[in-house]
Amino acid sequence: MQIFERINGFYLQNKKIFTNFAPEMSWEILNNYPKEQICIVSDKSLIRHAQWSAMPELADIPVLWLEVSEATKSLDTVAQIWDFMFAHHLTRRGLLICVGGGILTDLGGFAAATYKRGIQYINIPSTLLAMVDASSGGKTGINYRGLKNAIGAFAPPADTLIDPKWLKTLPAAQFLSGFAEILKTGLIERPDLLWDRLLQYDLDTMPLDSLTPMIEQCVAIKERIVQADPNEKGLRKALNFGHTFGHAIEEISISNAPISHGYAVVYGLIAELYLSVTKLGCPKEPLQQLTQLMLHYYGRPNCKCSDMEPLIALMQQDKKNERAAEINCTLIRSVGDPVINQVISPDDAREALDYLFSL
Ligand SMILES: NC(=O)c1ccc[n+]([C@@H]2O[C@H](COP(=O)([O-])OP(=O)(O)OC[C@H]3O[C@@H](n4cnc5c(N)ncnc54)[C@H](O)[C@@H]3O)[C@@H](O)[C@H]2O)c1
Ligand SMILES: [Zn+2]
Structure with missing residues (x-):
């Protein structure tokens, strides 16, 4: 064989x-x-x-x-x-x-x-x-x-x-959906491993083969994190970066116009990067870089201002929360330095969503 x-x-x-x-x-x-x-x-x-x-x-x-x-x-x-x-x-x-x-x-x-x-x-x-x-x-x-x-x-x-x-x-939208998880992994890992390479990668012109090393890097990073924390008690939560807001946006989109998981993750990453900047002093560059990628490939989220409170309610019910009604996120101090279990207030969440909807 x-x-x-x-x-x-x-x-x-x-x-x-x-x-x-x-x-x-x-x-x-x-x-x-x-x-x-x-x-x-x-x-x-x-x-x-x-x-x-x-x-x-x-x-x-x-x-x-x-x-x-x-x-x-x-x-x-x-x-x-x-x-x-x-x-x-x-x-x-x-x-x-x-x-x-x-x-x-x-x-x-x-x-x-x-x-x-x-x-x-x-x-x-x-x-x-x-x-x-x-x-x-x-x-x-x-x-x-x-x-x-x-x-x-x-x-x-x-x-x-x-x-x-x-x-x-694979249809382009499905491809972009998976690419969002590569972007997420790039943000929680040492920049030289993935993020720097992602910023050079041009989805419109690069051949598919050149994606292989990045797929490989993502799997290696995920496997390493999962082996250290198979049951998601700690470190594995770093893989949820972008997903507290992302899951809520994905769910609310079902009643607007459904979007695929990865699109919601990109929007979630923008909101959680914004909070990383305001709450943990993360440099602004990754937020600016991801915003550019979002506008170029994914477009703006189709949420309305009236979605704000339902989105917050959804985040308070997230099954990843350790206590009822709190909003728990993974944030980053810088690219490659994730911080898990960050509890944010509904006002913080509103501010991050305001930023996302204003783009
Ligand atoms: N277990 C985990 O850790 C984990 C992590 C992330 C997501 N998920 C789950 O994954 C699911 C989403 O996965 P997905 O985006 O791969 O969705 P999917 O399996 O629905 O595939 C997306 C679409 O692409 C089609 N398709 C599949 N392969 C194709 C190919 N090679 N060419 C053309 N079309 C193809 C499918 O028929 C489908 O219409 C969600 O249910 C989510 O909960 C699980
Ligand atoms: Zn995901």
């Missing part, structure tokens, strides 16, 4: 990242499972994706094709995956391979984590967001009674196989 001569991506095995492919590091992991004990779950919209032909090792494995949307990130769909695995007689030695974006890897990971008290699974992310964020770190889950990711489990994949060639067909 010579998969890594064909895949211009990289392979994350047992939490190690390999960027120089040796054929012996290929699909060897599949040899750990009886062939008839492997199932694939994937997104129906990827059924004709050219990338499948680069993975002949998966050709004979049964595939469950799913409709993928936030509405189908549900217990019913998890039951469908369980039924598929039961129908193929998977035992606790079985393996589920999840091929798709973050919805699919969250769903498949949760189905694997709960099937017969947990079987192994492998992620093959097909969106930029899933590559840099959802497919590593071990958070799996579903939406429940209208609450996003309300039910889930911490269950890391056995392996994650990342191949940026999947991205060739």
Whole structure:
């Protein structure tokens, strides 16, 4: 099997990242499972994706094709995956391979984590967001009674196989959504590792391949943080930078015009960078730099002034809060110096939103 001569991506095995492919590091992991004990779950919209032909090792494995949307990130769909695995007689030695974006890897990971008290699974992310964020770190889950990711489990994949060639067909808005998580990671890490490079990167002209080192850097940073704090008791909260405001903006957009997660994260990052400047004395440059990127690629948020109070109420209910009704954020003192558990007042939040809406 010579998969890594064909895949211009990289392979994350047992939490190690390999960027120089040796054929012996290929699909060897599949040899750990009886062939008839492997199932694939994937997104129906990827059924004709050219990338499948680069993975002949998966050709004979049964595939469950799913409709993928936030509405189908549900217990019913998890039951469908369980039924598929039961129908193929998977035992606790079985393996589920999840091929798709973050919805699919969250769903498949949760189905694997709960099937017969947990079987192994492998992620093959097909969106930029899933590559840099959802497919590593071990958070799996579903939406429940209208609450996003309300039910889930911490269950890391056995392996994650990342191949940026999947991205060739990704719509621009989905691409930008994933790019937002790269921007976030750049802001919480040493600037020379990512942020400085991001400022040089021109999305309009750079070839896809030049993104690979940045994807790799993001996964390495996330893995390092997650290994230090797998259950999000401390350090891992740094990865939530931009997400207190971001989640609220994402949720409120559902009733205006829905925006994808990454767009909301960029708006959240602007608000939380503003607070980093006013409350922690962070230099203004990263705020100015991100503002320029936002205006160029993402446009302004479609929130109205009347959204202000509902946004604050949503942030007070955020499930990341340690106490009811407080607003808890990660802020930065400078690029690469995140500070977790920063409680901000509703007035601080109003000021940050005022700034964001005034851009
Ligand atoms: N577990 C985690 O740590 C974590 C982290 C971040 C986000 N998430 C979750 O990830 C989900 C969002 O992930 P996403 O943005 O990847 O969404 P997604 O899985 O819905 O994919 C986005 C869209 O792109 C399509 N698509 C997927 N791959 C494609 C490809 N290669 N070419 C063309 N189209 C393609 C999908 O069909 C879908 O319409 C959310 O549910 C979020 O909660 C989880
Ligand atoms: Zn995110």
